[in-house]
Amino acid sequence: MSVLVTGGAGYIGSHMVLTLLEQGEDVVVVDNLSTGNEWAVPGQARFYxxxxxxxxxxxxxxxTHAIDAIIHFAGLIIVSESVEAPLDYYSENTCKSRVLIQRALDAKVESFIFSSSAAVYGAPGLEPVxxxxxxxxxxPYxxxxxxxxxxxxxxxAVNPGFRYAALRYFNVAGADPKMRAGQSSxxxxxxxxIAAEAATGKRDGLQIFGDDFDTPDGTCxxxxxxxxxxxxxxxxxxxxLRAGGPSVAANCGYGSGYSVRQVVDAVKAVSGVDFRVTQAPRRAGDAAMIVADSTFAREAFGWMPELDDLETIIRHALEWERRLGNRTGGQPDG
Structure with missing residues (x-):
């Protein structure tokens, strides 16, 4: 059997493909390359x-392929952009997903994992969600x-042979520890x-959007x-899901939060570069604070995070950024 990964040439999707291949899975990737890179798809996967x-x-x-599961990443992801162009987001993220779900049902696919978001909660408050x-x-995102x-x-609910898991992400960062993949958007x-780009000289600095949120230092x-x-x-x-678990939604995060200022300071410390930081107004759609309670994912799936450390995340992001050099969306060195 094969696993179909949509958006598998993108940031998270390419890491998913690596994980599946490491587990001995047969992987098929579908990506329209609107934001992804074909070079990010490992050669062992079949790419369309x-x-x-x-x-x-x-x-x-x-x-062509005996697909028993779909992991669906394809879509648009920029919150502020969705506020400006809502119909684009409903078209790309919702209407196109409807086509994929219908084709999955027709093909008797049993397991469907959806890349959802903590944005479904809005601004829930200070406690872990x-x-x-x-x-x-x-x-609109x-x-x-x-x-x-x-x-x-x-x-x-009406197709007993079809089960899904909707994974609600919080903020994804870092790169593959072996530097086989990373964020190349x-x-x-x-x-x-953005901070890694500033630290490696690809930007002349970064902006902090909003400093008057109801948080300890005023930043998100x-x-x-x-x-x-x-x-x-x-x-x-x-x-x-393959073991017969019922359909679920689950948060994916660590349960601890960092402010924008804390992250910027940490990137400066890890990189040793004191890049320029300026203040800007709030962006539309930004919530003040959102932190995950991922107890369910840990208990139901047996998920055990291994890289729960901000410095490690930043170090991997910086190493990947250095390997990219000055190539915009290009393939890294090494």
Whole structure:
């Protein structure tokens, strides 16, 4: 049997492919390369350049490969952009997911893992967020993810052979410890990625958006999770579904938060570079604080994070950034 990874040429998807291959899985990747890079897909995986809304392409892939599981990463991810272009996000993240889900049902795929987001919760407050927290997305990005979760919930309710896990990410950062993959986005909005670019001279500095949030130092607080730990969480969820576990939604984070200022200071300390930092107004859709309670994922899936350390995350991100050199979206050296 094979696992289909959508968005497998992207940041998180490429790490997922590596994890699956390490576990001896047969992997098929679908990516339209709108933001991903074909070089990021390991040669052992079969790659198809296609959009997840291309029903004919999907049908051909399902006819060629015996796919028993889908891990779905493909989509748009920038919160502020979603506020400016909401229909783009509903099209890419929700409508196209509907096509993929339908084709998965037609192909009798049994397990579906969805890349969801903590953005479905909105701004829940200072306490770690559990899966029972009310839904209150504050951006079209968060709403588009929630709508896809609801589609999966309703489809699973009437198709006993189809089960899903919706993994709600917090803030993903870092790079593969062996430097086989990392964040190579051309226009990243992720704080640690941007700070790593500033520390390696690819930016003349960075901006902190908002300093008047209801947090200890006035800047946003987030739960940062290493991308390799996140990929392992997906594999644990896949094993859980294959073993007959019922459909679930689960948070993926470490349960501890760092403010923007704390992260910036940590990147400066690890890199030894005192890059320029300026203050800017808040961005639309940003919540003050969101930290995960990932107890459920640890107990239900047996997930055990191994890289829960901000300095380690930053060190891996910096090493990857140095290997990229000045190549915008390009393949790293070595």
């Amino acid at each position: 350049k296609a959009d997840i809304a291309d029903a004919d392409a999907l049908d051909a892939i399902f006819a 559990t899966e029972s927290a009310p839904f209150a997305p504050e951006s 968060g709403t588009s993810k929630l709508m896809t979760e609801w589609m999966l919930r309703d489809v699973a 051309r226009q990243s909005t992720h704080l640690i990625k 607080v987030r739960d940062y999770i290493h991308v390799t730990d996140l990929a392992n969480a997906h594999y644990c969820a896949l094993a859980y």
